[in-house]
Amino acid sequence: MKIFTASQIYDADKFTISKQQIKSDDLMERAATALFNWIHSRLNGAQVNIKLFCGIGNNGGDGIALARLLQEHGYSISVFVVNYSEKRSKDFLINLDRLKDRKLWPEFLDSDCSFPDINQNDIIVDAIFGIGLNRKLDDWVGNLIKHINVSNAFVLSVDIPSGLPMDSNPSDSSYVIRASHVLSFQVPKLIFFLPETGIYQNQWEVLDIGLDPEYLNSTNTEYQLIGKNEILPLYRPRLKFSHKGNYGHAVIIGGSYGKIGAVQLACSACLSVGSGLVTAYVPECGYNALQTALPEAMVLTDDEDDSITKINVPFVPSVYGIGMGMGTEEKTIKAFGTFLKNVESPLVIDADGLNILAKHPSLLKDVPKGSVLTPHPKELQRLIGEWEDDFDKLNKAKDFSVKNNCILVIKGAHSIVIHAEKGYINNTGNPGMATAGSGDVLTGMITGLISQGYSPLNAAIFGVYLHGMAGDVGVMDFGYEALKATEIINNIGKAYIELLRPPKPENVKEV
Incomplete structure (x- = not known):
């Protein structure tokens, strides 16, 4: 609308x-x-x-x-x-x-x-x-x-x-x-x-x-409100004669000692949204946790035990999601910079990936064109600078998107996807989603959609909508306070079902 x-x-x-x-x-x-x-x-x-x-x-x-x-x-x-x-x-x-x-x-x-x-x-x-x-x-x-x-x-x-x-x-x-x-x-x-x-x-x-x-x-x-009617044309249903290779191979990079859970959430969401294959790239300390908690994912590890010091993926994936729980140590910043110079696949950047870009803006020139950046309000402020009000914030976000040829997902009660001079306002979600790990889930979902062949812009718009819908379905069972990020993941399938459910008729008396 x-x-x-x-x-x-x-x-x-x-x-x-x-x-x-x-x-x-x-x-x-x-x-x-x-x-x-x-x-x-x-x-x-x-x-x-x-x-x-x-x-x-x-x-x-x-x-x-x-x-x-x-x-x-x-x-x-x-x-x-x-x-x-x-x-x-x-x-x-x-x-x-x-x-x-x-x-x-x-x-x-x-x-x-x-x-x-x-x-x-x-x-x-x-x-x-x-x-x-x-x-x-x-x-x-x-x-x-x-x-x-x-x-x-x-x-x-x-x-x-x-x-x-x-x-x-x-x-x-x-x-x-x-x-x-x-x-x-x-x-x-x-x-x-x-x-x-x-x-x-x-x-x-x-x-x-x-x-x-x-x-x-x-x-x-300039702006469009995104509801079910706007999302349905974006949806790409699966074909009967298909296999996991048709839905891409996503790589999720991140984690550090004590923060491996962020990668686990992103990988789980990536799989649940429909990615054919998912590989996690983490420090060695995350190997056992991921192999145990998420048997559907494959795991590659850095030589370092507690942080990312180099990124060496021996194949070209469909898409990368990077940044969650990664930390901002100097050796990680160096590994991230080298990765950006050599990456060939589409990119979704979150959390510490964004914090590194904010501290080292010279790296922005190496971010692949059309990448999706998913900042929460503080991360956004670090990227685009302080703003006077929400209208100034949107204008600065548009300028940033144009200058860096990227897609910004401004997370909030109504998350807004900014692409150049256009804004796409989401109309799903609820306060229960203001919880640890919810952003990691969103990054995994957008990454998984790109893996399946959605364009980065459509993946961002669809991912934000589906993420909110999964939260709306989940909150019916758990309430706002008890809704955890894992429950958002568990309700992604129900969100797809809700998307395809016919609308209920309305009876309105008129003069």
Whole structure:
């Protein structure tokens, strides 16, 4: 699913209005109807108090139009207009007149007003600001938002939480609605998926308001949300008449004294995701552990007992995964540098491989083009430098990807695969995956997918999705706190099955 910028969404509105020969308030009516259908299908006429806080722009117009529909269907509502400016949008005024025609008079709030009481059993509709917010809020409006936030009422935000800009962090975090649920028109917003801005909503959902598909399909976007529909075309099912040689030979390089488990996790994940053959290359201290714990893998060892001092693989594998538990001793750095100068196969670099690159950036020129780098936040910071906010982080990651012709996997709640100027945002996974070894599993999975013939970019996108799905399946049995990396591996097969499972039908009542 494409993720559009604010300017692209405005262009989509204009394109739809022109092509479909409708008026802008007709489009607003579509939005309000979609909002109403969502609410009505869940409340079914239940007598709860719904308080709508509406701005004076188009987001407020959506809220005013929604209020009319709610009243027409017998809901108990109160409408408050947040009068933060003398300017009003045309469609807001049209819908305000329609509301007044039905003898429903909203209460206008300004800097001199007391705020209305809010009960924790009320439902709040937040339609104060939309995607066009580009200025600091007046203090009285910010205090109204604080008043809503401390009410403990269920807050439903229209399109985005009010006070949250589309392309930057808010100047004052207390002046942003903390939404229980966001109903986003047509497409999700980038801010839903970033650590610093995603905290302002618990859940989000997309409502189709009929924006013209020609514009949506033909317009390029910087970011794409990756779900099942985007992953299925990447999936390469196995052929009946095939053998292990058809699915490649992956080599996992890493480990040091006390950190052999990282290699074991990566190798196990590599096998579980479908690699035909997997060989571990580790210090001698890891030989017995790996041969015992993972009989499906082959093992090669360095002459050194406790660390990697040279990398000598006597064949050319389909792909290498390197770095987990490897350490950053001088002899290991030297071995890694020599390896980079001579490597011929695709490469996935993780953990200490990334730390070595950060300490010795001159080695980046020897990293094969199209390699996949899988940093966690601290490793990313070491690679690309400090950033001001999540938006700056993404821009610096793109610059790094372009400069070094590589693929970055920015790990997090919504891991983002960066390739040149494009970002692919994952929508699987859960907090239980914030555990030791989870990153080693991901590296093994991406390596195993490349081994089978997936391109490095597709392997990164698919691997991140499947990794998150395995965690989602596993957490159903173990809960967040008890989910271990080994359980993620054990559920990779179930993640494949879930990928191919048909979607469940949805029953939604409409007006």
